[in-house]
Amino acid sequence: MKTGADFVLLIMCEDRKGIVAAVANSIASQDCNIVESSQYSDENTGRFFMRIAVSFATDTTIESFSAAFLPVATAFRLEWRIHDLRKKLRAMIMVSQGGHCLNDLLYRTSTNRLPMDVTSVVSNHLNWQRRAEHEGVPFYHLPITPENKLEQEAKLLAMVEEQQVDLIILARYMQVLSDQLCRKLDGRVINIHHSFLPGFKGAKPYHRAHERGVKMVGATAHYVTADLDEGPIITQDVSIVDHADTVDDLIAQGQDTESRVLARAVKLHLEHRVMLNGNRTIVFK
Incomplete structure (x- = not known):
């Protein structure tokens, strides 16, 4: 800025x-x-x-x-x-077991590279509780099962209102939000997808990319809508790979790209540089 x-x-x-x-x-x-x-x-x-x-x-x-x-x-x-611009937006970060994006966001926030106040870290696992608490950020454990999904989403929505959350960041949160929740939080949720959408959707994208012999792996940050992985794209990036790279190499490079792309998308949103244009975005850099 x-x-x-x-x-x-x-x-x-x-x-x-x-x-x-x-x-x-x-x-x-x-x-x-x-x-x-x-x-x-x-x-x-x-x-x-x-x-x-x-x-x-x-x-x-x-x-x-x-x-x-x-x-x-x-x-x-x-x-x-x-x-x-003098008032920082209040952000909730949601994460599952992969912590690379969470760690990157917490670091960038602590060094004032992202102008936001993190109100909490919410997870369906306990892996990153100590990491959040080390930063002085409240941690909430909301385990999800098919039986309690709607109940837990109701708790999540109550937390969003109580904490006056402006933005929810899905930092490799591996649960699909219900259509109802997506509609209530429309335009306020950013997700990072571990491939260069619209390619390689679904499970194990890096394995499928490796099988196809791709020469680059990518990541896509987008707003969440009720249509899974179809929300307006904010930003994307790629990392170059070659025939000698293993699946693990692709995953490592992909995770670095995911962290970078998500942080970029969050910064653009925090600085009010993204405007929705139907299912597309106008991004003023």
């Missing part, structure tokens, strides 16, 4: 002439300064997307800015949100 910005303004609307000028004039008229600006026009849908990082004048508040901006928003029929 570039320094100097206090707030981020996100705008979505039907594309038409004059939007950028009207928005910039409204910001300038309030003695505020544009620190960073990105925009995108989708020719296929006719939709316009814009992200503006703004430094406020001393006496400007979100309420006063919003009131002054409302005439422009109304005139251009804008869908808009303003986010306070």
